[in-house]
Amino acid sequence: xxxxxxxxxxxxxxxxxxxxxxxxxxxxxxxxxxxxxxxxxxxxxxxxxxxxxxxxxxxxxxxxxxxxxxxxxxxxxxxxxxxxxxxxxxxxxxxxxxxxxxxxxxxxxxxxxxxxxxxxxxxxxxxxxxxxxxxxxxxxxxxxxxxxxxxxxxxxxxxxxxxxxxxxxxxxxxxxxxxxxxxxxxxxxxxxxxxxxxxxxxxxxxxxxxxxxxxxxxxxxxxxxxxxxxxxxxxxxxxxxxxxxxxxxxxxxxxxxxxxxxxxxxxxxxxxxxxxxxxxxxxxxxx
Numbered sequence: 193x194x195x196x197x198x199x200x201x202x203x204x205x206x207x208x209x210x211x212x213x214x215x216x217x218x219x220x221x222x223x224x225x226x227x228x229x230x231x232x233x234x235x236x237x238x239x240x241x242x243x244x245x246x247x248x249x250x251x252x253x254x255x256x257x258x259x260x261x262x263x264x265x266x267x268x269x270x271x272x273x274x275x276x277x278x279x280x281x282x283x284x285x286x287x288x289x290x291x292x293x294x295x296x297x298x299x300x301x302x303x304x305x306x307x308x309x310x311x312x313x314x315x316x317x318x319x320x321x322x323x324x325x326x327x328x329x330x331x332x333x334x335x336x337x338x339x340x341x342x343x344x345x346x347x348x349x350x351x352x353x354x355x356x357x358x359x360x361x362x363x364x365x366x367x368x369x370x371x372x373x374x375x376x377x378x379x380x381x382x383x384x385x386x387x388x389x390x391x392x393x394x395x396x397x398x399x400x401x402x403x404x405x406x407x408x409x410x411x412x413x414x415x416x417x418x419x420x421x422x423x424x425x426x427x428x429x430x431x432x433x434x435x436x437x438x439x440x441x442x443x444x445x446x447x448x449x450x451x452x453x454x455x456x457x458x459x460x461x462x463x464x465x466x467x468x469x470x471x472x473x474x475x476x477x478x479x
Contacts, residue, residue, distance in 0.1 A: 193211065193213060193214070195211050196211065196222070196224065196237060198237045198308070198309065198310060199211055199224065199226070199235060199237065199310065201307070201308055202235070202307055202308075202310060202312075205307075207228070207307060207312065208226040208227065208228050208233075208235060208312070209226075209227050209228060209229060210226065210227040211224055211225075211226050211235075212224070212225040212226060212227055212232070213225050215234060215323065218377075220238060220239055220377075220379060221236045221237055221238045221239055221379075222236075222237045222239070223235070223236050223237070224237065225315060225323075226312075228304075228312070232315055233304065233312055233313065233314060233315050234301075234312075234313060234314070234315040235310050235311070235312055236286075236310065236311040236312075236313065237309065237310050238279075238282070238283050238309045238310070238311070238379070240279070279309070282379055283306055283309050283311070283379065284306055285378070285379050285380075285381060286303075286306070286311060286377075286378045286379040286381070287303045287305065287306040287311055287313075289356060289378040289379075289381040290302075290303040290313065290378060291303060292354050292356065293350070293351060293354060293356070293375070293378075295354075296350040296351070296353060296354045296432070297350055297432070298347045298350045298351060298354075298375060299347065299371075299372070299373065299374045299375060300374065300375050300376065300378070301313040301314040301315075301316055301374065301376060302314040316367045316369055316374050316376075317369065318369050318370050319370050324367040324368060324369040324374065325367065325368055326363065326364055326365075326366065326367060326368075327363040327364075327366040327367070327368055327373065327404065328363040328364055328404070330368050331408070332408050333408065334408050334409040335409075336408070337405040337406075337407075337408035337409040337412070338405075338409045338412065340368075340372060340373055340405065341401065341402065341405035341409070341412055343372055343373060344366070344373050344375075344401050344405075345398070345401075345417045345436060345438070346436070347373070347375055348361070348394070348397060348398060348401075348417070348421065349417075349421055349430070349432075349434065349436060350432060351375075351381075352384055352394065352421055352422075352425055352430060353430055353431060353432050355383060355384050355385060356381045356382070356383070356384060357381065357382050357384050357387075357390045357393045357394045357397065358375065358378065358380075358381055358393075358397050359380045359381055359382045359393045359397070360377060360380050360397075361375070361396075361397035361398075361400055361401060362397075362400040362401070362404070363400070363401070363404040365377040366401075384425065391422055394418050394421065394422060395418040395419075395422075397418075398417050398418035398421075399418065402415060402417070414438075415438030415439075416438060416439060416440045417436055417438050419440045420436055420437065420438065420439065420440045421436065423440060
């Protein structure tokens with residue numbers, strides 16, 4: 193096959209030895225199977241911003257920290273340098289997330305580095321060496337669905353403990369090898385504490401996965417892992433050792449609207465009295 197232009201520098205620098213075949217092309221990147229010495233890996237070539245089909249990218253980039261203040265200002269202004277820095281930040285977000293999540297015990301492909309918009313990482317395979325299928329192509333028993341769903345919820349919890357929400361998790365972003373689910377596609381991972389959309393994204397991630405596994409074990413639809421995780425996270429009580437149940441206690445206390453309104457009215461009265469005192473003091477000073 194003809195070597196893709198974006199992979200030529202990696203061939204020239206000896207980072208890869210041969211491009212074997214294309215693996216897939218998605219909304220944000222094209223992935224190729226490559227040979228690096230005796231190992232077969234994959235190279236994820238990110239598409240340029242104007243060619244990406246990823247919608248509402250700004251929602252995902254909210255809260256991402258840029259240490260260099262000059263870069264941050266340029267990114268805000270949208271200059272050419274700023275756009276390049278935005279692209280670099282987007283691309284590096286995935287490799288950073290992969291390292292961070294692997295350290296937290298989340299099964300993700302092992303990263304080998306990001307070079308000029310190309311992420312080199314482990315090719316996830318089965319025992320025969322074939323590329324592992326995506327979850328959407330896998331059928332399973334009810335028992336297996338319950339087991340794998342619980343494991344994915346554990347991974348989502350561990351992501352949140354690391355301060356991250358996947359943001360685009362579904363059966364299309366999970367591979368299944370002989371040892372179970374592997375989470376992939378993380379360039380849009382969001383900062384759970386700094387992104388205002390983090391909670392809704394967490395709920396969507398969890399709901400996507402639950403709906404898929406519920407095809408094989410319908411009772412999973414009754415679980416509420418997202419609400420349970422977020423409640424613990426907000427309280428600062430979510431840890432790697434937190435045992436999830438999928439249950440959340442409902443708040444049975446009805447809001448006392450009359451008391452709230454009474455407090456507001458008292459605050460307004462106090463503020464009016466304060467202003468009257470300030471006015472009176474000002475008039476005394478004039479005399």
